[in-house]
Amino acid sequence: MHETEVQAADDLGGGPGDEPARGPHLPDVLGRAPWLAWIFVLLAIGYLVWFVRSSNVVANPSASDVVVYILRLIPSLVAILLPAALLARHPDAMRRAPTLLFGTILFAAVQGMLILAEPLQPFFESLTPASEELPFLVPLAAAFSVLIGLVSAFGLVYIGLGLTQARRYEGGSSVAISLIVPVAAILATIAGILSVARLDLGSTPMSPPLAIYLASSVFLGILRVTVWAYLTAVATRGWRAREEPLAGWQMAVLAGALVLVALALVNVNGLLDFYGDTFATAYGYVVSSSYALGHLALLAAFAIGLPSLDPLEDDEEDDDFDDEDDLDEEYRDFDDEDDADIESGTGR
Numbered sequence: 001m002h003e004t005e006v007q008a009a010d011d012l013g014g015g016p017g018d019e020p021a022r023g024p025h026l027p028d029v030l031g032r033a034p035w036l037a038w039i040f041v042l043l044a045i046g047y048l049v050w051f052v053r054s055s056n057v058v059a060n061p062s063a064s065d066v067v068v069y070i071l072r073l074i075p076s077l078v079a080i081l082l083p084a085a086l087l088a089r090h091p092d093a094m095r096r097a098p099t100l101l102f103g104t105i106l107f108a109a110v111q112g113m114l115i116l117a118e119p120l121q122p123f124f125e126s127l128t129p130a131s132e133e134l135p136f137l138v139p140l141a142a143a144f145s146v147l148i149g150l151v152s153a154f155g156l157v158y159i160g161l162g163l164t165q166a167r168r169y170e171g172g173s174s175v176a177i178s179l180i181v182p183v184a185a186i187l188a189t190i191a192g193i194l195s196v197a198r199l200d201l202g203s204t205p206m207s208p209p210l211a212i213y214l215a216s217s218v219f220l221g222i223l224r225v226t227v228w229a230y231l232t233a234v235a236t237r238g239w240r241a242r243e244e245p246l247a248g249w250q251m252a253v254l255a256g257a258l259v260l261v262a263l264a265l266v267n268v269n270g271l272l273d274f275y276g277d278t279f280a281t282a283y284g285y286v287v288s289s290s291y292a293l294g295h296l297a298l299l300a301a302f303a304i305g306l307p308s309l310d311p312l313e314d315d316e317e318d319d320d321f322d323d324e325d326d327l328d329e330e331y332r333d334f335d336d337e338d339d340a341d342i343e344s345g346t347g348r
Helices: 003-011 035-054 061-088 098-127 141-164 179-197 208-240 245-267 279-305 314-344
Strands: none
Touching: 035 061, 035 098, 061 098, 061 279, 098 141, 141 208, 179 208, 179 245, 208 245, 245 279
8 A cells, every 4th residue: 555545544543454433423432332221201391391381481581580580491401411421321121230320220110100190180170079177178189289299209219229339449438428318307396396386377276187297398398408408319329339430439429418508598588587689599599509519410420320330350369369260270180180091001
């Protein structure tokens, strides 16, 4: 091949014996994503269209209006895209990390249930209408809200369990990490009880349905904080144990911390009386921003490749050593047979 031909081949990305240059194509991560991942991408696009059409966006929104819409949208979109991010990085997650994949799907399904809640409201009211004493309480609608909270909590629990099962190194725990969940649960319980105690019911009597409604609200608030604390503790243990990819575990820790900060601020909001609309507005922006950034960090963690599902190299080396031991044992068997033949006079 002449020098000019070699230079031309190099310009095209190849040389003698090299594979031809690839034309325009999707990134490898997206190209190998299974069909299930693309379904969740399409669902996210559909949710975005539904959100824009149902949010009553004003004709000329201000910058603050746009920020509010974006902050409201991010957590829902992230929840729907979590299974897609996991499957894009681990196409065989259905086989190698079923618990983790199931958790992300449950967490994404919550958004569909929230969409169904509004059109189902007339049906709930027809079956279990609100009473005159409690016109705001539709029992079946309240039960459906509890179901949504439980599905969301179970989704996060399964994500935490899946990450724990995917860990490959021991350690990473400490007394401080072990206290994350119980301390968060205790603080959330105190905040929930104090918030209910501060409610001004006015002339509304405390009836069994109202008591059940308030108790379920407090329970769901405690459960929400607890499961996010559990996920944060799991991610922190993986990060301290130097699990791979380390950046993915670090982003998961950041995600849990930001969401817990947002939930803590929500609980504090129920205990304090804010004076001035400016401070209340700024406080709301901080809460929404922390909550949205936490969800984005969780999506980034899975996009980075959390968790690594590849086998450890040490395991492969151990397998090689086991094979060598088997061969040595086989050779010893052959030697024993030869020695026996020699002693009996039948060997050569």
